[in-house]
Amino acid sequence: MRPKVLIIDDEADVIKYLTVVLKSNGFLPYSINSVKDAKAVVEKINPDLICLDIMMPEETGISFYAKLKRDKILKSIPVIIISGVVQAGEFDFRSYLSDSSMPPPEHFLEKPINVEEFIGTINKLIKSGNSSKSGGNA
Amino acid sequence: MKSNNRVNPPRRLADMIYEELFHQVPFNVAVIDRNYNVVEANKNFTEYFGNWKNKKCYAVYKKLKKPCKDCPSVEVFKKGKPIVADAVGVDQHGRKTHYVGHVFPLRIKEGGRVEYALEMTHIVTETDRWQQEYQILFDRVPCYITVIGEDYRIVRANEAFRNNFGEVLGQHCYKVYKRRTTKCPNCPAAKTFRDGRVHHSTQLGMGKRGQDINYAVSTSPLMRGSDNIAHVIEISNDITALRKLEHQVIEAERLGAVGQTVAGLAHSIKNILMGMEGGKYIVSLGLNKNDKEMISEGWEILERNFEKTTSLVKDFLSFSKGRLPQLKMIKPGFLAKEIVDLYKDIAAQSGIELKSEIDKNVKSAPLDPDGIHTCLTNLVSNAIDACLMGKQKGTEVIIKVSEGRDKLIFEVSDNGSGIDYEIKKKIFTTFFTTKGGEGTGLGLLTTRKIVQEHGGKILVDSQIGSGARFRMEFPRKRLMALYKEMK
Numbered sequence: 019m020r021p022k023v024l025i026i027d028d029e030a031d032v033i034k035y036l037t038v039v040l041k042s043n044g045f046l047p048y049s050i051n052s053v054k055d056a057k058a059v060v061e062k063i064n065p066d067l068i069c070l071d072i073m074m075p076e077e078t079g080i081s082f083y084a085k086l087k088r089d090k091i092l093k094s095i096p097v098i099i100i101s102g103v104v105q106a107g108e109f110d111f112r113s114y115l116s117d118s119s120m121p122p123p124e125h126f127l128e129k130p131i132n133v134e135e136f137i138g139t140i141n142k143l144i145k146s147g148n149s150s151k152s153g154g155n156a
Numbered sequence: 157m158k159s160n161n162r163v164n165p166p167r168r169l170a171d172m173i174y175e176e177l178f179h180q181v182p183f184n185v186a187v188i189d190r191n192y193n194v195v196e197a198n199k200n201f202t203e204y205f206g207n208w209k210n211k212k213c214y215a216v217y218k219k220l221k222k223p224c225k226d227c228p229s230v231e232v233f234k235k236g237k238p239i240v241a242d243a244v245g246v247d248q249h250g251r252k253t254h255y256v257g258h259v260f261p262l263r264i265k266e267g268g269r270v271e272y273a274l275e276m277t278h279i280v281t282e283t284d285r286w287q288q289e290y291q292i293l294f295d296r297v298p299c300y301i302t303v304i305g306e307d308y309r310i311v312r313a314n315e316a317f318r319n320n321f322g323e324v325l326g327q328h329c330y331k332v333y334k335r336r337t338t339k340c341p342n343c344p345a346a347k348t349f350r351d352g353r354v355h356h357s358t359q360l361g362m363g364k365r366g367q368d369i370n371y372a373v374s375t376s377p378l379m380r381g382s383d384n385i386a387h388v389i390e391i392s393n394d395i396t397a398l399r400k401l402e403h404q405v406i407e408a409e410r411l412g413a414v415g416q417t418v419a420g421l422a423h424s425i426k427n428i429l430m431g432m433e434g435g436k437y438i439v440s441l442g443l444n445k446n447d448k449e450m451i452s453e454g455w456e457i458l459e460r461n462f463e464k465t466t467s468l469v470k471d472f473l474s475f476s477k478g479r480l481p482q483l484k485m486i487k488p489g490f491l492a493k494e495i496v497d498l499y500k501d502i503a504a505q506s507g508i509e510l511k512s513e514i515d516k517n518v519k520s521a522p523l524d525p526d527g528i529h530t531c532l533t534n535l536v537s538n539a540i541d542a543c544l545m546g547k548q549k550g551t552e553v554i555i556k557v558s559e560g561r562d563k564l565i566f567e568v569s570d571n572g573s574g575i576d577y578e579i580k581k582k583i584f585t586t587f588f589t590t591k592g593g594e595g596t597g598l599g600l601l602t603t604r605k606i607v608q609e610h611g612g613k614i615l616v617d618s619q620i621g622s623g624a625r626f627r628m629e630f631p632r633k634r635l636m637a638l639y640k641e642m643k
Contacts (some may be wrong), residue, residue: 029427031457035434042441102426120490129430133437 021144025049026056026082027100030073034128036069036100043137055084060092061067070123072101078084087120096124096143140145163544183276184255187211187262188229189440192270204279206248213275229273230261236261236270241276249528250482254284300371300392302377304329319593322364322395326606329390333361345388348375352385358395360640371398424468431461481524482608488521488564489514490526494556495532499540508543508551510536513557519634522639526564527606534603535568535626542572542624563612566631571623603628611638 024043025036025088033049048063050056052074068086072079079099087093090145125139178185184201186194186208194208194216199206213229214220223230228241229280238260247253255277262272294301299400303312308328323331329345330336339346344355354376361369371392378387437455440448492512501509509589536553542553556567603626605616611634617625 025545029431031434032455032458035430035437038434038438038441061475102423129426130433131430142633 019116020044021066021140022046022048022063023069024060024063024077024139026051026053026070026074027071028052028068029071031044032100034141039133039136040062040140045140053079057085057092059102060095065095066147067140068095068105069100070097072099080088083123084120094147096147098125098127098136098139098143099123100127100129102129106148178574181276183258183278185214185619186275188273190233192227192229195272201277204247204253205245214268217243219246219250228257229275232259232261232273245526246608251280252281254281255279260529264358268381298412300331300394302390303387304390305347305387306385308339310346320363320369321361322523335358335362344373344375345390348377348388349385352377352379358637359392368396370396395586421472428461428464428468435459435461462473479643481527481606483522483524483642484519484637485522485639486525488518488523488557488566490567491523491525491528491532492557494529495536499533499536501551506540506544508540508553510540510553510555512555512557514556517559518557519559520565521564521630522635523610523630524589524606527609531603531606531628532566532568535628537623538600538626539568539570539572540568544572560629562632564632565637566628567625567632569623569625571610611635 021044023040025033025040025047026035027036027049028051030051033051036046037049048059048065050059054077058133070083081100083097083099088098111138124143127136127139169271169312179199181198184204185200186197186201189195192212192214194213195212197205197208208216208304212223214223214227218224226241226244228239228243240259241257243254243257246257255273257277257456260274260276261270262274263269264271278394292415293483299314299316300320301312301314302310302317305311308330308623310329310332311326313321313324324332330338330340330343340359342357344357347353347355354374356374358370361371365371372393372395373390376391377385377387378389381386397524415635435454435456435458438457439451440454442450442452442454454573487514492514495511496510501512506575532555536555539553543553551571553568553570556565556569558565558567604614606632607628610630612628612630615627615629
């Protein structure tokens with residue numbers, strides 16, 4: 019069964035790009051263009067990984083990330099932040115999280131992405147997510 | 157007898173008057189003979205210097221055992237003319253006392269030798285102390301003080317002033333303060349001479365080494381009773397350091413904005429690059445698979461992002477145009493009305509009411525009309541978009557113009573979708589847009605740049621779902637300073 023990856027980004031071109039990349043690399047991509055109702059979508063799809071943009075209208079990726087990590091079930095889904103801002107340099111993601119105990123995202127990728135790095139990261143995260151899940155079940 | 161009676165009363169009256177005068181006159185009066193003996197003294201004298209009978213004057217005045225070297229009475233005995241002298245003595249309680257003595261010659265026979273000296277002393281110990289205190293205050297107070305006459309010449313200047321502006325007595329104040337040859341326009345001293353009131357202003361002067369000196373001056377009238385104002389006292393505080401600090405803060409803000417602008421530009425370019433990479437990837441994949449539909453999709457993405465690049469470059473060039481604000485004295489309310497007139501129909505078509513609220517107390521201000529027009533257009537355009545995004549009914553956008561504490565305030569508020577906290581933090585710092593492909597994210601950054609060029613700042617206040625309020629604050633002092641600099 020192909021691993022499910024949910025793309026959350028308000029840019030249609032980015033969604034199209036990532037969808038094609040994921041499809042051609044053996045993943046099953048889903049996409050939404052805003053974080054409004056994203057939690058319900060995540061619950062329904064139960065993705066293996068989420069690609070999340072930060073700057074989106076109405077609600078940002080950061081507040082959605084916080085919601086996700088506060089959820090007992092959904093918090094185990096690995097998240098890759100894909101953004102045009104450079105983390106730590108001009109943008110410190112963790113400083114925007116009101117809860118300091120909240121874990122940082124599993125990975126951070128800068129736009130434009132390197133396809134190989136992107137796919138490699140997803141494979142690694144899904145693999146480690148699965149092994150920790152199976153470890154947890156054991 | 158009758159005639160005698162008529163003559164006697166005036167003589168007795170004269171004696172009485174003399175007696176009364178001698179004792180009540182507000183001086184210490186004593187009569188000294190040629191051998192320094194005090195032969196007569198009034199009550200004031202006795203109360204002040206103590207018992208004088210059978211004593212020498214130097215023993216009474218100064219508690220000395222031999223005559224003073226600079227005895228004024230000796231001078232009077234010698235020259236036969238009255239003199240005035242300052243002296244330091246000791247009162248009957250042993251306290252040091254300062255007094256001014258008026259010494260007159262007394263002759264028994266007209267034209268004869270001077271037999272006695274009449275000494276009238278006035279105690280000035282308190283006055284002297286006050287004068288010293290005043291002098292210390294005048295010289296040491298950490299501000300400049302000058303007294304100028306009706307001809308604008310400086311008649312007095314304190315130490316702080318002399319140290320920075322040099323020895324200036326008799327010179328015209330405008331020459332000393334500003335190296336001018338004519339009176340300064342808006343001279344606060346001239347206003348005080350005219351209306352007798354206290355006036356305040358800030359000025360730029362030139363020190364004795366040619367350095368700029370910024371000072372805040374207040375002018376007060378110096379007059380006796382209801383006479384005309386003969387002098388004006390100018391008290392100025394050197395605010396040069398404060399001004400420098402203010403400039404440094406503005407400069408730091410400007411440099412900060414430049415850094416953020418570069419970072420923001422990089423962010424926008426990266427987003428476009430991501431789109432281009434995407435287009436290229438899809439075209440390439442389509443070519444490999446010989447999938448025309450895929451090639452076409454990828455090509456569209458490429459085209460769209462090329463357009464975005466063009467649009468970004470245009471916006472960036474307009475943003476980076478290094479132009480100083482072209483300040484003109486205008487009515488701020490007029491600009492707000494202009495924007496409402498321009499956009500109210502467009503807003504109404506989307507069911508949004510655009511209106512202005514202008515406080516009656518708002519005074520004219522030096523502003524760059526084009527710049528503020530751009531700011532208001534950007535803010536109103538964002539507010540309308542926020543209203544559309546919120547999809548609520550009865551939405552409105554209000555431009556308010558008011559006077560704050562020494563500042564001019566423009567506010568653009570809406571009851572649209574509001575701004576998330578995280579967005580609020582980023583809003584002015586990158587080419588941030590919530591409009592997806594529609595906006596370049598330069599509107600608010602441009603607005604902030606224009607506001608900062610006016611020496612002002614922009615603040616945002618918003619909660620998600622309850623609208624937003626953008627507030628542009630322009631300190632009037634900064635506006636005036638820029639206006640003067642520009643002139």
